[in-house]
Amino acid sequence: MMDLHLMPDQQDDNSEAYDWKSAYLGGIGLQEFHDAQEGNILAHELDYYEDFRWSSEFVKKILSELIDANNHSFFNLIKILERAAKLDCGVYAVAD
Numbered sequence: 181m182m183d184l185h186l187m188p189d190q191q192d193d194n195s196e197a198y199d200w201k202s203a204y205l206g207g208i209g210l211q212e213f214h215d216a217q218e219g220n221i222l223a224h225e226l227d228y229y230e231d232f233r234w235s236s237e238f239v240k241k242i243l244s245e246l247i248d249a250n251n252h253s254f255f256n257l258i259k260i261l262e263r264a265a266k267l268d269c270g271v272y273a274v275a276d
Contacts, residue, residue, distance in 0.1 A: 181207040182228060184260050187272035189236050205260045205271065215253045221245045228275065235270045 186203040187193075216222040221242060226232060234242065243261040246254045264271050 181209060181276050182213060183207045183274045183276065184264075185272045185274065186264055186267060186269045187233060188269050193233060193272070203272075205263055206256060208256050208260070212253060212257055215251070216246070216257060219249055219251065219254075221249060221254075231272070231274050233270060233272045236264070236268050239264045239269070239271055 184205045184207065185200055186205055191198060210228055213222065213226075213228045217224050217226070239261050243258065243265050246258050246261065261271070
């Protein structure tokens with residue numbers, strides 16, 4: 181499972197003071213991640229097993245593409261990104 185957390189754009193990646201627990205948005209499985217890559221929504225360079233970060237603007241772009249794809253296999257990722265976009269935040273993905 182890849183855990184996704186809210187990450188304000190101005191927040192430093194390495195801040196030990198950041199409250200990761202309250203910033204938790206949810207998780208996506210390997211299949212959903214790969215389906216989004218195969219649908220050319222997520223970059224093929226992204227690795228499910230490595231952490232990465234998206235800005236708030238990139239979250240909105242990816243969310244728009246996921247909604248346009250109208251594919252039910254992206255349900256978890258859509259819900260997660262909707263929450264981040266509503267709060268105008270980016271996302272930090274933490275690989276398990």
